[in-house]
Amino acid sequence: MISDTVVELSRWQFAVTSLYHFLFVPLTIGLSVILAIMESTYVMTGREIYKDMTQFWGKLFGINFALGVTTGLTMEFQFGMNWSYFSHYVGDVFGAPLAIEGLMAFFMESTFVGLFFFGWDKLSKGQHLTITWLVALGSNLSALWILVANGWMQNPVGAEFNYETMRMEVTSFGELIFNPAAQVKFVHTVAAGYTTASAFVLGISAYYMLKGRDIAFAQRSYTIAAGFGLAAVLSVIVLGDESGYTDGEVQKAKLAAIEAEWHTEEPPAAFTVIGLPDQDAMVTHHAIKIPWVLGLIGTRSTDTPIIGLTEIMQNNRQRIHNGIKAYSLLQQLRNGERDETLIAEFESIKKDLGYGLLLKQYTDKVVDATDEQIEMAVKNSIPQVAPLFWAFRVMVASGFIMLIVFVIAFISSSIRKCRKDWILKLSLYTMILPWIACETGWFVAEFGRQPWAIAEVLPTFLSVSSLSEWDIILSLAGYVFLYTIFLLIEMFLMMKYIRQGPSSLHKRRYHFEIDERG
Amino acid sequence: MLFDYETLKIIWWAFLGVLMIGFAITGGFDLGVAVLLPFLGKTDEERRVIINAVGPTWEGNQVWFVMSGGALFAAWPTAYAVSFSSFYFALLLALFALFLRPLGFDYRSKLPNPEWRANWDRALFVGGFVPALVLGIAFGNLLKGIPFHFETDMRIVYFGNLLGLLNPFSLLAGLISLSMFIMHGAIYLQIKTVDNINQRAQKIAVIFTVVTLALFALAGGWICFLDGYHITSEIFPNAVANPLAKFVKKGPGLWLDNYGHLPALWAVPASAFIGGLMVLVLSIINRPGSAFVFSCLMITSIILTAGCSMFPFIIPSSISLNSSLTVWDSSSSLKTLNLMFWVTVIFLPLIMLYTSWVFRVFRGKVTVEHIHKNNHTLY
Amino acid sequence: MWYFTWILGVLLACSLGIINVLRLEAQEALEKENVAVDPLTQLLARESVLERLQEKVDNSKRNEMPFSLLYLSLTTFKKKYQLADYEMDTILFKFVEILRQDLRYEIDIAARVGEEDFVLALPGISLEKADVIANRIKRNILVNVSSPSHIAVELAIGFVEYTYHTDVIAEEVAMGMGEVEALLSIAIGKCLESALE
Secondary structure: OOHHHHHHHHHHHHHHHHHHHHHHHHHHHHHHHHHHHHHHHHHHHOOHHHHHHHHHHHHHHHHHHHHHHHHHHHHHHHHHOHOOOOOOOOHHHHHHHHHHHOOOOOHHHHHHHHHHHHHOOOOHHHHHHHHHHHHHHHHHHHHHHHHHHHHHHHHOEEEEEEOOOOEEEEOHHHHHOOOOOOOOHHHHHHHHHHHHHHHHHHHHHHHHEEEEEEEEHHHHHHHHHHHHHOOOOHHHHHHHHHHHHHHHHHHHHHHHHOOOOOOOOOOOOOOEEEEEEOOOOEEEEEEEEEEOHHHHHHOOOOOOOOHHHHHHHHHHHHHHHHHHHHHHHHHHOOOOOOHEEEHHHHHHHHHHHHHHHHHHHOOOOOOOOHHHHHHHHHHHHOOOOOHHHHHHHHHHHHHHHHHHHHHHHHHOOOOOOOOOOHHHHHHHHHOHHHHHHHHHHHHHHHHHHOOEOOOEEEEEEHOOOOOHHHHHHHHHHHHHHHHHHHHHHHHHHHHHHHHHHHHOOOOOOOHHHHHOOO | OOOHHHHHHHHHHHHHHHHHHHHHHHHHHHHHHHHHHHHHHHHHHHHHHHHHOOOOHHHHHHHHHHHHHHHHHHHHHHHHHHHHOOOHHHHHHHHHHHHHHHHHHHHHHHOOOOOHHHHHHHHHHHHHHHHHHHHHHHHHHHHEEEEOOOOOOOEEEOOHHHHHHOOOHHHHHHHHHHHHHHHHHHHHHHOOOHHHHHHHHHHHHHHHHHHHHHHHHHHHHHHOEEEEEEEEOOOOOOOOOOOOOEEEEEEEOOHHHHHHHHHHHHHHHHHHHHHHHHHHEEEEEOHHHHHHHHHHHHHHHHHHHHHHHOOOOOEEEEEOHHHHOOOOOOOOOOHHHHHHHHHHHHHHHHHHHHHHHHHHOOOOOOOHHHHHHHOOOOO | OOHHHHHHHHHHHHHHHHHHHHHHHHHHHHHHOOOOOOOOOOOOEEHHHHHHHHHHHHHHHHOOOOOEEEEEEEEHHHHHHHOOHHHHHHHHHHHHHHHHOOOOOOOOOOOOOOOEEEEEEOOOOHHHHHHHHHHHHHHHHHHHHHOOOHHHOOEEEEEEEEEEOOOHHHHHHHHOOHHHHHHHHHHHHHHHHHHOO
């Protein structure tokens, strides 16, 4: 049986590496679009200041992009390195969007980014602008395909288990691509990226205006970021709502866990704003609830109930029993028996095979699981509620605060003297919130799917590679060590260029070079 | 569906080769240039020239590597799983070295501090040297077969370790890979630079072409005695992916079997030598552009030789022969191969088109004057 | 369905950003028109300059950077050679052309505050550099501006540096003068001195 430590360490490693990766990705996704906006304005108006803006924010984009690429390499490798059973079991389905990501997005993004930085003198205005838009398109499409892949992990449509090859195989690519989970995740995630980048530009421009430097430059950057960012943050919240609704349809356990819905309530269910969820007692202490809100936004109706965790676990118990049956049938098929009725029986019950696999954590044979072990599996068939409950609320709170900030920023950027100090300080100090929202958001997405790697198909603990504990301790240590150093270097460079501002372009037009005359 | 399962498997074996060769001839010279950086660039300006010779295009070239991994995952998921988990530490080392590249290229010249720059130069060297070596070592191990087997539920169990990967034949393969990338990088620098750097590059190109050919010949001789693999049971090319349903035998010299069946295949290793000779001649007479074409041919031939020798094996298992992964029994499903085929057929030519356009935009020499003029915008 | 919405959404969001900034441009252009400008030279007129100079003072404090105020006068020159208004106009026109070449867009302020009197505010320039610039302007005027009867055009310049911790204007401020008025009066004083030399 697989060592628990190996599973835990592998999960920690994947969590750490993906959270690190996602520090840089949203900025890449959003800032590339903002650069395209700035350059479009340059081409439309012919005013040099917009070209300076594109080049300055482009420098910051480059510093960030480098680490996005670096941490991204790890992700591509890690599926095979640390999750080899996963890679075999679902590779037929999962590998395709990743490969398409490479063909459609990575090539375009990486090939043209060099041209973006170094092609100013070699290309016409229109050509260079097109390049910038293609870089933005590339990074956005890259998000699309990875989220099609992740969306499939959350809601595995369009694929079926094949007992001959012992893996999931595609039945319909259309279903895979148009998976409602994938669609909503994609738009929500890129909108989060747009929000992050807008907050980045907003905050730093506010800093320049607070210092009274390069006002014209900062004002224009601020104004663009305020407009784009307002649209972005509205989208991200709307799509967050849509995500919740989709979860209510296809990932009921995740929704119930996020909202600490221990039992199915009389619809429309109340929304628990805050409280202390207690998984053992299956109750939330000191809960503050708002009646009807959860039911209304989660199901968009007044009579559809939100299934509670207790009912889900009861359901899971039955599915685990089905899973045991499916597993024993599978063993017979693997032994070479090919009876017609056997095959038919297996096909009818194979959707619960994953639930049977949950028992592998306690007994390798599955079919000899004791009642105790089955109860343990049932208990662990839902994710841990408390971390999800809090992470979700932190994400939503951050999102709503950013909404307020962008509304204020947008209104003030519409009044010429958008230089009220308190607004600028607000823009600067809330700059970090989108990052908090992004990371907690991913935590909710992934932790909420536990104990599954592929929801209801493949448990996480089964997906790991057969490595030793030391293998992973060393690799995890290596990643943490290197990533921390890289992050420190990146932040150092980023701060240096931010402090210099557009004077770092050395065009003799900006603040730190205004005394280079005479 | 235009093709049947059997044909698609062969097509995808070829595509994988195309992607890996694509990386070798594009990313390969980037790795080579990085290895040569401390030796061909004696001053800070010269080093900036070398870095900027590949600067605008290296990122696009690296995608061929990422794509090879992605295509392996999509078309040969079990092979992806076996190779990446078995080569754990080797890949980790290569990965850590690759980390240094984006940072090295972008951050190196952002501060004027000479120590900062010297450290990043070292980092870039490591970022070129280690992956070049490791990729070759990995390939060598594929030819030897690696000690893994499948359990009944297809769980992969690997019995080797990092030291086991560093066996003599694989080390030779690593040296071939390193040497051919250095040769390729040197020729690229011969194209893109002038004066001192150009001359130094020419010398390196000549030396390492000879070295690569010599090592390749050595490997060729060694293969005659190396244990190869051969499927002994009947092959069902249209069957679903079930590696455990076959029988395999192992024995010395079996990797030359394919050449026996199809003598025309000898043209592949032969063209490596012809290519190498042309590279020598053209580099010496200062026609590095044409030399580059033949360098690409040589690299293609070397990799293709390995692939053709191994066909239909993708990853042989040295301890559980029947667990070996072959072209016929480890691919993705028909639907997946078909979809990926069409996506690739549309996008790969597009990619080659715009990539060559980008190279055209950046054609021409990189000189020290150019660096001075654009001090703050270049790498 | 959401993929399609995304395409629309991005286009809308980008448009919002662009429209917002174009609106800012239009607003600024409008404001520029509303700013009082001297019709002959197109420099700022006296009414607008005080407000702008106060902005520069505030900025200087925020950034802890100096700026220099130059007062340029051709009044003495005109009186000395008893030139008619229309003759002065040609000279002034050319003078301003030359002055403009040295101005940094959006950073420097140039204003016509009297018939033949001008003010230049140069952020980031210290006293020493202001001296260099003043001499350079004098030389350029001498060489490049021709006057009727080929009289050498003598420009009088007085300049003062403002730093946030300067005590150059301490006296005047203590007397109740505004910072800008104090600077101007010192500069005018220096200019008169230079004219009398």
